[in-house]
Amino acid sequence: MMESTGGPYLNTAAVTSPVGIARLLQMTLGCATFSLVAHRGGFSAAYGTFCMFVWTFCFAITVFIITCEFTHLHSCLSISWGNFTAAFAMLATLMSVTAAVIYPLYFVQLDCYPIGCEVRDFRIAASVFAGLLFIAYAAEVFLTRAKPGQVTSYMATVSGLLKIVQAFVACIIFGALVNDSQYSKYVATQWCVAVYSFCFVVTVVVVAFSVTGKTAVLWFPFERSVVIYTFVAVLLYMSAAVIWPVFCFDSKYGSPRRPGLCAKGRCPWDSQLVVAIFTYVNLLLYIVDLAYSQRIRFISHL
Numbered sequence: 001m002m003e004s005t006g007g008p009y010l011n012t013a014a015v016t017s018p019v020g021i022a023r024l025l026q027m028t029l030g031c032a033t034f035s036l037v038a039h040r041g042g043f044s045a046a047y048g049t050f051c052m053f054v055w056t057f058c059f060a061i062t063v064f065i066i067t068c069e070f071t072h073l074h075s076c077l078s079i080s081w082g083n084f085t086a087a088f089a090m091l092a093t094l095m096s097v098t099a100a101v102i103y104p105l106y107f108v109q110l111d112c113y114p115i116g117c118e119v120r121d122f123r124i125a126a127s128v129f130a131g132l133l134f135i136a137y138a139a140e141v142f143l144t145r146a147k148p149g150q151v152t153s154y155m156a157t158v159s160g161l162l163k164i165v166q167a168f169v170a171c172i173i174f175g176a177l178v179n180d181s182q183y184s185k186y187v188a189t190q191w192c193v194a195v196y197s198f199c200f201v202v203t204v205v206v207v208a209f210s211v212t213g214k215t216a217v218l219w220f221p222f223e224r225s226v227v228i229y230t231f232v233a234v235l236l237y238m239s240a241a242v243i244w245p246v247f248c249f250d251s252k253y254g255s256p257r258r259p260g261l262c263a264k265g266r267c268p269w270d271s272q273l274v275v276a277i278f279t280y281v282n283l284l285l286y287i288v289d290l291a292y293s294q295r296i297r298f299i300s301h302l
Contacts, residue, residue: 014069030059041122054099080213082153090164100130170200181271237283248272
């Protein structure tokens with residue numbers, strides 16, 4: 001006769017709680033989205049490949065999270081589970097909303113010609129499910145975000161979530177930089193690239209240490225270092241926010257208006273504009289991050 005000495009082997013709250021239900025919806029909607037595209041909707045080029053990667057990647061990690069929480073296997077992992085799930089939910093939200101915009105923009109059309117009505121209907125359905133998938137991930141972020149006075153994981157705080165957004169925005173900047181932005185033309189614009197790269201790397205390191213739960217083993221105060229880095233990042237992005245527009249859009253160095261002969265999708269001016277816009281976006285994110293980072297305390301192992 002076996003006698004139970006511990007709690008239940010399965011954690012039913014992992015699928016019955018509001019967060020658990022949101023994750024089940026994510027899994028279902030993600031599977032439906034990439035299945036519709038793979039079966040009949042179709043995709044092509046880098047944009048379509050990116051969308052399929054987003055849906056399959058998010059589906060796989062969501063299944064992994066549900067499995068680990070339902071079976072308590074996450075307790076065997078040497079990571080900060082709360083930080084990991086919060087960081088992934090924010091990343092999946094950003095990736096899924098990007099795919100939900102890109103796929104219908106490049107692949108959905110109202111006319112049946114020349115793809116056929118069946119393919120069109122599949123693509124429209126996939127776009128609808130992609131939008132619902134974004135809402136499901138955003139719902140998890142809303143449900144798991146830190147409340148005032150609540151003891152929770154760092155990545156669930158506003159500052160932690162902003163770290164994910166900052167890194168994601170930096171990836172958009174890098175994508176525009178490599179798309180014939182002519183950033184190597186001036187030393188000043190090369191400085192801006194160095195700013196983007198430095199801040200991206202340090203932000204990723206901060207997220208990595210939080211997710212792995214290794215902040216306590218560092219020989220320096222991690223909390224204070226993050227605040228100091230955020231302040232430095234604000235200063236660096238302020239310099240880039242001034243330098244990049246001057247050396248790209250001032251008539252002395254660049255062009256204040258889009259050249260008329262610039263090909264769509266291969267225009268350096270367009271890439272420079274994207275970099276400028278998202279430089280200001282990230283500057284604002286780092287300023288908000290700096291304001292919030294002084295009001296929280298780090299907890300490594302939640």
